[in-house]
Ligand SMILES: Nc1ncnc2c1ncn2[C@@H]1O[C@H](COP(=O)(O)OP(=O)(O)O)[C@@H](O)[C@H]1O
């Protein structure tokens with residue numbers, strides 16, 4: 001539409017561009033889907049308001065939580081240490097094992113396309129299944145306790161770090177690798193002496209993120225019986241010791257923040 | 272064409288008096304597009320040969336075909352007494368170990384020390400952790416690497432991180448790494464291309480001194496007319512997939528070579 005009366009400024013375009021019938025149908029369909037999902041699962045408003053009221057009642061959970069009960073701080077502290085140990089051990093094993101998986105998953109370094117597909121599928125599987133599910137699986141295999149938690153963290157970290165390690169190796173400059181291949185260097189020699197040094201900053205950053213993720217995740221693993229502080233939290237809730245539960249939550253928070261701060265500090269130093 | 276048809280190709284011995292390279296009917300096409308259309312030439316040992324040709328004339332392709340980084344479509348290549356096209360994967364590796372390559376980019380591993388990068392050259396004949404990092408290398412390898420660095424004038428920078436060096440120094444480290452291979456033949460693909468004229472000239476002079484003083488053979492691609500004239504004994508010109516020019520550098524004149532260069536050098 002041209003407006004001959006105002007030659008210098010054109011009229012702005014319409015606020016809403018014209019849509020075709022199929023587009024309107026599509027929008028309505030999506031809206032309907034979202035609303036039906038909300039109706040099926042979201043809490044009813046009256047139920048929610050009654051629940052919140054109960055939370056703040058004198059006998060409600062929130063009131064019972066305060067003040068937090070730190071009387072069992074020594075045993076809780078030890079369990080917290082166990083949680084950290086699980087995270088470190090599982091993360092370490094996962095990172096070590098992620099390296100071969102990542103190498104096999106890359107386009108350039110994998111010895112065979114079939115092997116590459118298998119490695120990628122394994123990494124995707126490890127990453128997609130939540131660590132709580134892995135914990136339940138490993139409880140069946142190695143029994144209740146921290147060992148199952150360590151295995152769950154390890155598998156989760158192979159999925160997490162395997163993907164990012166592989167991406168880092170794909171993105172690194174191929175010139176040095178090709179130059180070493182051209183003089184007859186072995187595949188392993190090329191990977192260790194040309195690829196790893198170039199990827200070191202990225203590997204370090206990924207490893208630190210993996211550690212943070214492990215610490216956060218390990219606190220929850222006890223809920224299903226895979227060791228660590230989570231089981232104490234569950235018991236505290238089950239016995240209505242809400243004040244002790246709050247103490248545990250606060251201590252977990254301190255641990256997670258401490259690890260995140262520490263790893264952030266190391267990351268800044270290294271890169 | 273990679274069948275084992277090389278009865279006489281196994282190690283001609285250390286006394287190399289014959290040609291160092293014989294190329295016979297070399298053809299390379301990429302999906303039917305012919306880049307090299309039947310090349311024939313022979314190189315004598317201990318010489319510096321310049322390969323010239325316009326952009327896209329197939330110079331790099333020829334160099335890569337010589338050590339089968341690109342598989343030739345047809346033809347025979349005999350280098351250092353070996354029938355290159357007949358080598359199996361293992362023999363190809365041991366053959367490539369004898370051929371030093373200097374690329375346009377230095378292709379050094381960043382974040383590692385100069386010394387570690389030079390020691391990487393030993394992977395041509397040695398594998399395992401002792402060839403990966405200078406800290407793990409045996410004393411004699413470290414000493415040889417220092418000698419190679421000395422040859423390129425950089426032994427005082429052995430401990431520095433390689434990415435802290437200038438472009439010309441990095442290219443010299445790449446040459447030291449190549450010397451660590453103990454090559455008999457050097458291929459150089461525009462080693463001066465990413466350097467300023469001054470440092471490019473130093474690098475070319477260094478390569479020529481390896482021919483003059485150490486008796487190595489050199490086949491180098493240069494995109495600068497004055498480098499071609501100054502640093503070669505013989506000039507091969509590539510055009511339309513064929514050797515269109517082959518003459519001793521002493522008989523070459525700048526005017527006759529210009530058509531092999533894309534841009535004219537200012538006088
Ligand atoms: N891997 C490849 N696949 C297809 N075509 C290629 C490939 N490598 C080189 N070519 C083509 O071959 C020709 C010669 O390339 P190149 O040898 O790099 O030329 P030069 O080094 O003389 O500039 C160019 O036209 C280029 O596009």
Ligand SMILES: [Mg+2]
Pocket residue numbers: 330331332460
């Ligand atoms: Mg080229």
